[in-house]
Amino acid sequence: MDILQTLRTDGWLREDNAIGGAWLGADSGESHEVANPATGQVVGTIAWSGAAETRAAIDAAQGAFATWSTTTAEERAGALSQMATIIRSNADLLASMLTIEQGKPLAEARGEILLGANYVQWFAEEARRVNGEIIPSPWKGRQILVTREPVGVVAAISPWNFPFLMLSRKIAPALAAGCTVVVKPADLTPFCGLLWAVLAEKSGVPAGVVNVVTGDAATIGGEMTANPLVRKLTFTGSTRVGKLLYQQSAATMKKLSMELGGNAPFIVFDDADLDRAVDGAIAAKYRNSGQTCVCVNRFYVQHGIHDAFAARLAERVRTLKVGDGFETGVQQGPLINEATVRKVAIHVEDAVAKGGKVLVGGKRHELGGTFYEPTVITDASNDMLVAREETFGPLSALFRFRDEQEAIDAANATEYGLAAYFYTTNLARAFRVARVLQTGMIGINDGLITTEVAPFGGIKDSGIGREGSSNGITEYLNLKYLSVGGL
Numbered sequence: 075m076d077i078l079q080t081l082r083t084d085g086w087l088r089e090d091n092a093i094g095g096a097w098l099g100a101d102s103g104e105s106h107e108v109a110n111p112a113t114g115q116v117v118g119t120i121a122w123s124g125a126a127e128t129r130a131a132i133d134a135a136q137g138a139f140a141t142w143s144t145t146t147a148e149e150r151a152g153a154l155s156q157m158a159t160i161i162r163s164n165a166d167l168l169a170s171m172l173t174i175e176q177g178k179p180l181a182e183a184r185g186e187i188l189l190g191a192n193y194v195q196w197f198a199e200e201a202r203r204v205n206g207e208i209i210p211s212p213w214k215g216r217q218i219l220v221t222r223e224p225v226g227v228v229a230a231i232s233p234w235n236f237p238f239l240m241l242s243r244k245i246a247p248a249l250a251a252g253c254t255v256v257v258k259p260a261d262l263t264p265f266c267g268l269l270w271a272v273l274a275e276k277s278g279v280p281a282g283v284v285n286v287v288t289g290d291a292a293t294i295g296g297e298m299t300a301n302p303l304v305r306k307l308t309f310t311g312s313t314r315v316g317k318l319l320y321q322q323s324a325a326t327m328k329k330l331s332m333e334l335g336g337n338a339p340f341i342v343f344d345d346a347d348l349d350r351a352v353d354g355a356i357a358a359k360y361r362n363s364g365q366t367c368v369c370v371n372r373f374y375v376q377h378g379i380h381d382a383f384a385a386r387l388a389e390r391v392r393t394l395k396v397g398d399g400f401e402t403g404v405q406q407g408p409l410i411n412e413a414t415v416r417k418v419a420i421h422v423e424d425a426v427a428k429g430g431k432v433l434v435g436g437k438r439h440e441l442g443g444t445f446y447e448p449t450v451i452t453d454a455s456n457d458m459l460v461a462r463e464e465t466f467g468p469l470s471a472l473f474r475f476r477d478e479q480e481a482i483d484a485a486n487a488t489e490y491g492l493a494a495y496f497y498t499t500n501l502a503r504a505f506r507v508a509r510v511l512q513t514g515m516i517g518i519n520d521g522l523i524t525t526e527v528a529p530f531g532g533i534k535d536s537g538i539g540r541e542g543s544s545n546g547i548t549e550y551l552n553l554k555y556l557s558v559g560g561l
Contacts, residue, residue: 092271094134095281123289138282154198224252331539336492354521418467492532
């Protein structure tokens with residue numbers, strides 16, 4: 075039995091909408107094929123839904139909220155802990171499903187599944203720590219209390235690059251807080267989104283608490299933002315779409331979390347540990363073939379170490395094995411679609427036309443399809459597209475700089491502020507540079523920074539709100555002030 079058949083037989087791969095505990099097709103009967111980006115093989119079909127199905131899912135979530143919000147923290151924690159256990163027990167199978175629909179190497183997919191389980195477990199524990207406050211009253215005979223309550227129905231829209239992990243950071247804290255959710259997964263990777271309804275069923279979460287609708291993004295998103303029953307919208311994706319959802323949500327004054335685009339700088343100072351910097355560059359740039367929101371987009375390397383760093387990075391990149399994510403030893407899978415390949419190619423062509431030198435890669439891979447060679451380009455300049463736009467692919471562009479202030483100014487010269495990385499062995503410089511870089515997250519001598527225990531999110535055009543850490547659950551809670559008199 076092949077892996078797809080196993081996933082279907084075991085009930086993990088579902089193709090219909092999950093609404094109120096039932097699996098339902100689109101009202102119109104329309105469906106949409108989803109293909110494996112590595113092979114072109116059809117993985118399955120999904121319901122192509124719209125506003126009516128989304129409205130039904132929101133109504134189901136609203137109905138379930140009345141009871142789920144009144145469960146004890148211990149009950150919610152128990153369900154989420156059970157969910158984390160189920161994920162870990164089936165990590166290999168779930169990783170296979172992720173690789174089939176998204177393309178990333180199986181080892182990376184397994185890491186994503188297990189990190190998702192960590193987020194679920196973390197928020198299971200956080201459910202028990204939604205504490206209130208007692209504030210000393212300025213008036214005699216009164217007591218001031220502050221409580222935290224679930225916001226209500228949550229709409230969650232997720233991207234294709236980490237289709238399991240991104241939803242773990244939205245669904246788990248929402249459920250831990252006592253909220254119910256309606257999920258819109260990415261059309262390119264919908265099965266990892268539908269998977270969360272399966273996990274909810276297996277974990278004993280009541281019907282209607284987790285609902286998943288697939289289909290037309292604009293129509294579904296429009297209903298989510300317009301519907302007054304939705305009290306919070308959480309979105310991960312492009313800044314352009316995030317701003318549109320932000321505007322659409324204004325009429326109903328929703329609580330918002332937005333994790334948007336990035337343009338991460340990676341600064342290597344002359345005093346850096348070169349081996350560690352190269353290791354960090356590989357982790358921060360080429361994970362998921364460069365298709366991550368915290369992926370390095372601009373390498374700023376100080377003059378004295380530039381050539382040595384470029385040579386070592388190119389040497390390492392040249393050895394990266396490209397192929398189907400199920401093949402042994404593969405480190406770089408396909409890009410998600412042809413549009414992504416074209417953008418990488420345009421950035422490479424633009425850089426070369428403006429004086430960039432290709433050290434390795436620079437063209438489509440001989441495997442064809444949406445495979446692209448991991449690439450390193452030196453002599454990058456500020457007039458290149460890669461200096462301003464997020465490539466979202468396996469392209470490293472190296473800029474040369476002379477002094478610290480020049481690097482800081484270049485790193486901050488963007489409307490984005492999600493992540494930044496820099497390498498130095500100078501303690502004073504580490505604190506000095508970290509203080510002035512305009513980003514929500516910084517890796518200092520560290521290229522892999524995502525963890526459930528730390529707040530994930532950015533500033534400026536990279537979004538608002540935080541996911542993960544003890545801050546993550548507060549995004550799904552409202553504060554209520556009680557003034558008790560007559561005491």
